[in-house]
Structure formats: structure tokens, C-alpha cells
Amino acid sequence: MRRIIAFLALSIVVVDLSPAKEVNNQLHQLNTVQIENLAVLAQVWGFLKYHHPAFTSGRRDIDSELFQILPAILAAKSHATAQRVLVQWVDSLGDVPRREVPTHLPTSGLKLKPDLGWIHDSALLGSSLCKRLGWVYRNRIPDQQHYVYIAPAPGAGNPLFPGEPDYPNTTFPDSAFQLLALFRFWNVIEYWYSYRDAAIGNWDDVLLKLIPEFASAQNKEEYAHACLHAASAIHDSHSNYGVPLEFRPPGADCRLPVNLRLVEGKGVVTGYSADPAGRDSGLEYGDAILALDGKPVDKMFAAWSPFYSFSNDTVLSRTMTNLLTNGPCGNVRVDFDRDGSVHSIESQRLAPSRAGQQNWAHDLTGATFRLLSGQIAYLKLSSLKREDIGRFITAAIGTRGLIVDVRNNPQGGLFDLGSHLVRQQTPFAVSSRADLSNPGAFYLSTPVTIEPKVPYYDGKVIILVDEETMSHAEFTAMALQAAPSAAVVGSMTAGADGNISKIPLPGGLSVWLSGIGIYYPDGTATQRVGIKVDVVVRPTLTDIRQGRDPVIEAAIHFIDPDLTIDDAKRLIPVRESVSH
DSSP states (O other): OHHHHHHHHHHHHHHTTTOOHHHHHHHTTTHHHHHHHHHHHHHHHHHHHHHOHHTSSSOOOHHHHHHHHHHHHHHOHHHHHHHHHHHHHHTTTOOOOOOOSSSOOOOOEEEEEOOOOOGGGGHHHOOOHHHHHHHHHHTTTSOOOOSSEEEEOOOTEEEETTTTOTTTTTSSOHHHHHHHHHHHHHHHHHOOOTTTGGSSOOOOHHHHHHHHHHOOOHHHHHHEEEEEHHTTTTTTTTGGGOOGGGGTTTTOOOOOOOEEEETEEEEEEEHHHSHHHHTTTOTTTTEEEEEEEEEHHHHHHHHHHGGGSSSSHHHHHHHHHHHOOOBBSEEEEEEEEEETEEEEEEEEOHHHHHOOOOOOSSSSSOOOOEOOOOEEEEESSSSOGGGGGGHHHHHHTTEEEEEEEEEEEEOOOHHHHTTSOOOOEEEEEEEEEEEETSSSOOOEEEEEEEEEOSSOOOSOOOOOOOOOOOHHHHOOOOOOOTSEEEEEEEEEOOOSSEEEEEEEEEEEEEEEOOOSEOOOOOOOOOOOOOOOOOOEOOOOOOHTTOOHHHHHHHHHHOOOTTSSSHHHHHSOOOOOOOOO
16 A cells, blocks of 8 residues: 555656656756755654654554655745645644643753754744644653654663564665655654764755765665665664675675685785685685775775764774675685785685684683683683583682773673672663654663672773674673773774664665663763773784784783783684695
């Protein structure tokens, strides 16, 4: 039915403007007035979606309403004409009852307030439309738990969008559905994204910029690219998912059977993801890839970067490095630096089933827990099981320091582990959550705390982090930082924290985002900047080629300053070279 509505909407354009084929051309050639009118429509449409009782009650379908009004907005020759169309539309939705006590915006704990000054901008909307939107806002229904289009996730509270169909059978091009995707995404960010203030640039300008791209997309690939460009505008590393790899460069999932790591701006081989296929690739531990099929890596990354959302430059480069060797199955020429000399070989990209699973963790291989010496314990979280925490802590008691490696994806148990590191209830984070009564407003929660639990570990706690420390790993690192003797060693983390929310989009696509704002108890942000690092250490290409781990070396030295770096190196297993 919705699909028919979209075609009916475009058929109205046919009556008013031109044959159906020319409608697509007309959208392809949007003029400035049309773009600006569409931007106002997107804002008004989203505002009514989350405030007007006709939509919050589910009496009217917001997508259908867009399809019905879109042709008249496109046909408007001036801003004033479009404003009159919008006034008529608002009036058609029915009366909004006057509330004796208007819904108010509480200020206590307010982290981010709604950005709604525009509804009073008569130059943008005209006085009649401003009056109507102001009335809707003042008389919105408080404590609306019955939203059709938004609901908090049980427990976590991040926003879910259960009433947003993804129209998987949409046939492209379809400008109506393509604009629906942009309008839906833009307004979700406007009203339900806790990190809205962390995005770079003016969000209204992003809308104006993206309207022509969404409207003019001529196939699903161009439409998917527009969705990726929209996602990249919020600079959230979580939003890299939801659009299939086939639409993102490099566009294929065959790859070389090697593990790569970003070191000194280069994609460096740090192991094999499959053997003997990895050894047969011709690449060795420490090789730095310079070009593939004659294309320099830096130029490849420059072309790819607009299609990836990123919280900071480090995680952008990391994400692209992980995909560096992806491409069509078959032979590929690889130019690389090996110990300062440039070499070129023919290697072979393999299907995922043959290329193996890449290992992106940077922790030590082998046992989850070990004593590096009688005074220093090591624990990695990538393989830690909750039931083992107590005995590992017991084994570490009496050492001078415990190194906790979070350069990975922890498997859980952060509260269980953290509880052995404190002797009193200790806050380590606060979150910001959306207010259903006030779309666009976010309030800080009570602090998240760790409760003490025996046995206690009283030594130094050194937390290792780097670019692979993301989301749950970052939250875990924050919890461990609450230990009174904790210090963080490593480099900038991914800067994407908070439970993931998924925005369904037409064509079966989606954009993901960090659904909860995560901050330190003092309000310091983590999004985009990552967690606080006390001692900054990054491995060099020489370190990698020598099989060294300077981050652990620095942690050991931090625990026992009397140990030299050479002493620390002797305590760490040298990473086995895969070269011979």
C-alpha cells in the first residue's frame, strides 16, 4: 500500500508538471528554491512526527503524509507558496487540544536541550506556520510512552525505532523513498541522538547538502552511497554498519589471508589469518603495504574515506586498514616495504572461507592470565570468562601491579572484575538519555557505580588501550579506571561508546549509531575523543618488525620504575615472526 502511495504522489507531479520520466529529471535538477523548501519540509515533517498527537497516537501515517505533500512542495515556485502548503497540511491533521498546564522542559540534569528555535523563525516559516507549530509544541502530551516511531530499549534505554519500516522491496530510482530515507535519518539525529552536539558543522547545512544527492540517486548503489555520506556526517564509528559491503569501497569481501595493523600510517602485516594460505601469499610479518595493482594506499584511502563514518582520524584509518586488501577474488599485485626495501609480488585474494578470520586484537597470544614475573600479572579481556575472575585476582594478589589488556573486544564481566579493584562504592560513568516528553532533550542519569567485592587487589592497575578499544571495550576501560591506583597506557581509543541503535531505511538498508551518551562522572565526554590516556605509547614499524610490544613494556616500567625498558622486554614473550 505504501508503495502505491509513493507512485500516486509522483503521479500528482505528472498532472502538475510533466510525464513520469521527466519527474525524475526534475528531481535530478532541483533548483535552490526547491532544495530550501524541501529542507523546511523535512524539519516540519520531523517536528510533527514527534510532537503532533495525530502521529504520536498512530492515527496518521507519517510516511504516507510525506508522499502526499511532497509533490506540492516540489511544485511551489516560492518559499511563501511552500509555507501555505505546509499550513494547510498542519490544519488537515486536526485540532491539538489546549493543555491547561503546558508541558515544560525541566532544567535539572539537562545535558542537551532541543534545538527548536527555528519553529519561531517567521523569515523561514512565515508567521502562520510559526503560530501553528508553536501551539503544537506548547500543548504536546507529556510522558508519552506510546510513541509509534520511538521506544526506549528495555533496561539500556537507548532509542529503538519499531515503527519505521525499511521497505525492502523498494525499486530504485524512487525519489520519494530516497527523500524519505534522508528525512527519517536527519530527524532521528535531530531528536534522538545523544551526541548531536558532537557532530562537526551545522546540522541544517548537512540537510541542504544531502537533499540533491538523495533526490537524484539513479540506482540502489547511488542511493546507498548517499546513505553512507549521511552516516559519515555524524562522525560515529558505530554507524559504519547497516549498508552492505558491496556498496562500500573496496566493494568486495575477497582478501589476502593476512592480519593488518595501522602503524605509522601504513598497513603492516602482523600475522596470518589462515595457514598455509598466509605463508603462500608471499607476505611476511612486518611488511608494509604500499600499493595494490599500482594504486597507492594513501590515494585509495582518500577515495574511500567519504564512505566511512568515524569518530576520529585514528579509527577511520584503522577501519580502512582492516579492509585494505579486500577486492575481487584472484590475483593482485602487491607493492610493499620490507626492512626499508620496496618489493613487488603477485599474490591472490581468497574468498572469506579460505582467507580465514582476521585477528584485530593487539593483546598477547596464549593464556588469558599469566605472571610476567613474581611482581607483575597480566590479564587480557578478549578471552576472559566471568567464572575465572575470582581465581585470577587471587593469583595476582601480592604482585606490585596487574596489567589489564583492553586492546581487544572484551567478552564481559567488567563489573565483576572492577569490583575486586575498589574497596568502596565507586562511580565511573554517567549516561545521557532521551526524554520522550521533550524530543531532542537529553538528561544525565545517576552515576554508574562499581560495588566492592572480596578478594581485593591493592596493587597498581594498568589498563592497555589503543585504536581497537571501542564501544564496550571503552566502557570497560572506564570502569577499570575507577580503581584508586589505576593508570591507562596506550593511545587514542575509538571514541564510540553507548549501546547501538539501528535506524531502518528504505531498500532494506540501515544506519547504526551510539544510542546512549557516555561521560565520565565529571561530565567529560568520551565520544570522538576516546577515554583518558595517562601514558601515551604507540608502536613503531621497527617495534612491529622486532616483535616488540612497547605498550606492555611501558606498563611494566610504570609498575616498577626500577626496571629498564630492556628489563621489561625480557618479561614479554617476543611475538613470533611468521617470516621463515
